[in-house]
Amino acid sequence: MLIDFFFTLRKYELKVSIRELLDLISALERQVVFADIDKFYLLSRLIMVKDETQFDKFDRAFADYFKGVSSIDLFNKDIPDDWLRKELEKILSDEEKEQLKALGSLDELLDTLQQRLKEQEKRHQGGNKWVGTGGTSPFGAFGFNPQGVRIGQPNSRHKRAAKVWDKREFANLSDQQLLGARNVQVALRKLRKFARTGAEDILDLDHTIKATANNAGYLDIKMVRERHNAIKVLMFFDVGGSMDPYIEQVEQLFSAARGEFKHLEYFYFHNCVYESVWQDNNRRHQDRKDVWEIIRTYGKDYKVIFIGDASMGPYEISYPGGSVEHMNEESGQVWLERIVSHFDNVIWLNPIELQHWRYTMSIDYIKQLFNQQMFEMTVAGLDKAIKALK
Amino acid sequence: MSSHQSNTFNSSDSYVVSEELKLAVEAAITLERPLLIKGEPGTGKTMLAEELAAALGAPLIQWHVKSTTKAQQGLYEYDAVSRLRDSQLGDSKVKDIGNYIVKGKMWQAFTSDVRPILLIDEIDKADIEFPNDLLLELDKMEFYVYETQETIKAVQRPIVIITSNNEKELPDAFLRRCFFHYIKFPDAQEMKKIVDVHFPNIKPKLLEQALVRFFELRNVAGLKKKPSTSELLDWLKLLVAEDIDPQVLRDADSSKAVMPLYGALLKNEQDLHLFEKLAFIARR
Numbered sequence: 001m002l003i004d005f006f007f008t009l010r011k012y013e014l015k016v017s018i019r020e021l022l023d024l025i026s027a028l029e030r031q032v033v034f035a036d037i038d039k040f041y042l043l044s045r046l047i048m049v050k051d052e053t054q055f056d057k058f059d060r061a062f063a064d065y066f067k068g069v070s071s072i073d074l075f076n077k078d079i080p081d082d083w084l085r086k087e088l089e090k091i092l093s094d095e096e097k098e099q100l101k102a103l104g105s106l107d108e109l110l111d112t113l114q115q116r117l118k119e120q121e122k123r124h125q126g127g128n129k130w131v132g133t134g135g136t137s138p139f140g141a142f143g144f145n146p147q148g149v150r151i152g153q154p155n156s157r158h159k160r161a162a163k164v165w166d167k168r169e170f171a172n173l174s175d176q177q178l179l180g181a182r183n184v185q186v187a188l189r190k191l192r193k194f195a196r197t198g199a200e201d202i203l204d205l206d207h208t209i210k211a212t213a214n215n216a217g218y219l220d221i222k223m224v225r226e227r228h229n230a231i232k233v234l235m236f237f238d239v240g241g242s243m244d245p246y247i248e249q250v251e252q253l254f255s256a257a258r259g260e261f262k263h264l265e266y267f268y269f270h271n272c273v274y275e276s277v278w279q280d281n282n283r284r285h286q287d288r289k290d291v292w293e294i295i296r297t298y299g300k301d302y303k304v305i306f307i308g309d310a311s312m313g314p315y316e317i318s319y320p321g322g323s324v325e326h327m328n329e330e331s332g333q334v335w336l337e338r339i340v341s342h343f344d345n346v347i348w349l350n351p352i353e354l355q356h357w358r359y360t361m362s363i364d365y366i367k368q369l370f371n372q373q374m375f376e377m378t379v380a381g382l383d384k385a386i387k388a389l390k
Numbered sequence: 391m392s393s394h395q396s397n398t399f400n401s402s403d404s405y406v407v408s409e410e411l412k413l414a415v416e417a418a419i420t421l422e423r424p425l426l427i428k429g430e431p432g433t434g435k436t437m438l439a440e441e442l443a444a445a446l447g448a449p450l451i452q453w454h455v456k457s458t459t460k461a462q463q464g465l466y467e468y469d470a471v472s473r474l475r476d477s478q479l480g481d482s483k484v485k486d487i488g489n490y491i492v493k494g495k496m497w498q499a500f501t502s503d504v505r506p507i508l509l510i511d512e513i514d515k516a517d518i519e520f521p522n523d524l525l526l527e528l529d530k531m532e533f534y535v536y537e538t539q540e541t542i543k544a545v546q547r548p549i550v551i552i553t554s555n556n557e558k559e560l561p562d563a564f565l566r567r568c569f570f571h572y573i574k575f576p577d578a579q580e581m582k583k584i585v586d587v588h589f590p591n592i593k594p595k596l597l598e599q600a601l602v603r604f605f606e607l608r609n610v611a612g613l614k615k616k617p618s619t620s621e622l623l624d625w626l627k628l629l630v631a632e633d634i635d636p637q638v639l640r641d642a643d644s645s646k647a648v649m650p651l652y653g654a655l656l657k658n659e660q661d662l663h664l665f666e667k668l669a670f671i672a673r674r
Contacts, residue, residue, distance in 0.1 A: 015562070017566060019566050019567075020566065023421060023423070023569075026421060027417055027420070027421055030420055030421070032413070032416060032417045032420055032421075033413070039413060042409070042410050042413050042414075043413060043417060046413070046414050046417055046569050046570060046571060047417070047569055049570060050426070050560075050565035050566070050568065050570045051565075051570070052428060052572040055572065186556055186557055189557055189558070190558070190559075205471070209470050209471070209474065212474065217474070217477070217478060248612065255614075
């Protein structure tokens with residue numbers, strides 16, 4: 001029985017090993033829990049999962065295994081949370097509840113749901129047919145139908161369903177989520193590289209002992225420099241236009257970066273980098289900085305991070321004069337290539353969700369210019385980005 | 391395992407134990423595995439070890455990890471400097487190297503008479519190699535002292551509690567050896583229990599209003615550091631000390647005034663600004 005369970009977990013991409021399985025079996029053998037599915041859920045999570053970002057996956061795997069329902073994950077992607085957002089609630093009287101007809105068996109319901117999902121493209125609420133919030137259709141959350149399938153509803157309103165694992169209360173700890181202030185800081189911290197710079201002002205005990213021994217027991221004091229975070233970072237931010245919806249996210253990234261790195265320089269650009277960028281958005285037309293100057297000033301050991309949606313007309317990158325703001329003599333591609341080839345580590349962070357990238361030609365274009373080093377601005381994406389920068 | 395110690399961990403008059411946590415502790419003790427605890431700052435990770443020690447009547451050995459801590463320091467340290475000094479002074483102690491071996495926290499835990507609780511606090515603060523260096527010691531509960539050529543073996547396996555704030559990823563090999571419990575942020579009901587434990591005489595009206603305001607504040611979008619349990623407890627302490635009328639808290643609700651003493655909840659200058667601005671807008 002547990003072998004199947006084990007492989008279900010692996011199917012959901014949880015990194016469980018034999019060791020954990022054996023642990024779980026021996027915990028059961030010693031009767032830490034006995035014949036109690038809720039406790040078994042807690043125990044198996046305790047032993048099998050080692051990271052809270054994986055809890056959500058575990059909850060889905062658990063539900064899958066113990067329900068025999070191949071979950072609501074029909075097309076290999078979740079139903080967007082947005083869809084099910086609670087905005088509208090219908091309060092039904094008891095008579096109305098009576099009137100609602102039950103729609104047959106569970107399998108039938110799921111088949112119908114699948115059908116509806118295929119037909120339906122947009123967010124929907126109210127009504128009695130489509131998947132959405134607050135209606136009387138058998139599908140969706142916050143509504144009422146005695147035979148309903150509940151999707152993404154935070155608590156069981158009519159007390160009809162839902163085990164703990166169904167609540168998926170760890171969904172927002174999952175590492176696919178967008179960045180929060182603390183997440184960013186923790187992720188950036190991984191980029192630390194300590195090096196000894198500055199004055200020699202710390203006693204190097206090991207070295208002193210060795211030198212003293214070599215010196216026949218007469219004290220020979222050795223000093224070293226203190227360790228500092230030696231990472232140097234350049235950041236380029238896309239501002240204005242299509243970046244406006246992402247301002248909050250970018251701000252968080254920026255403030256975390258500023259707290260974390262002593263050597264941090266940042267510049268702004270619009271859509272694509274051309275011959276100059278700027279550092280003060282209020283004086284963007286007066287105080288511009290030549291990109292050549294940046295390349296000359298900052299050594300190739302600087303880690304370079306571009307933040308932008310990379311969404312623009314392809315001509316803005318490929319043609320001289322393609323800029324929407326001025327007449328550029330050389331194309332954006334030339335300038336980007338110059339930057340990419342000068343610095344050892346250059347990456348692009350994109351706040352647009354990965355699954356939408358393929359709809360925008362310029363994203364693919366820039367990704368190629370950056371040797372595929374473009375990452376999504378989520379916790380998992382930032383982690384990958386930091387690895388690429390190392 | 392000594393027979394007079396129990397394995398159950400129940401809520402005490404200073405700490406609320408959830409069902410989940412109780413099971414986690416029981417499983418870790420029964421299977422003799424280290425228990426790794428994570429959770430938002432201020433949800434009582436370190437408190438857990440202290441309370442567990444009190445509940446089981448076991449001695450608590452705390453090892454606070456810093457960025458400079460080495461795994462070896464938990465086992466033992468060879469104090470070469472004092473030996474060098476003694477040798478230059480001609481002290482006879484110098485002949486026995488055992489005089490200069492300083493026992494670390496793990497050694498203390500291994501040789502304790504009663505089964506102790508070993509707390510390795512904030513393991514993520516240390517170097518990335520730190521957890522890996524402890525693998526064998528945590529598994530076998532023994533280590534070898536090169537200087538004196540003896541093997542130190544645990545008399546009884548200590549209960550090991552490890553806390554982490556998620557600042558570094560821990561290596562897989564290390565994680566596989568631990569059980570993992572995530573302390574999730576308490577909901578309003580659990581929070582009420584926790585507060586009851588800390589302030590048994592608080593007026594129900596005041597508590598109710600305060601909790602409503604507290605969870606509202608946690609839901610304000612864009613806060614850099616959301617207030618946690620320990621901040622709530624501090625704030626309540628102030629409210630009680632100042633003898634604030636629950637009515638004032640309710641007034642704040644109807645947007646006439648700013649929440650009293652909110653400095654105890656928000657620790658960040660930007661958060662304070664944001665909050666003041668929001669309160670200002672609400673008042674108009």
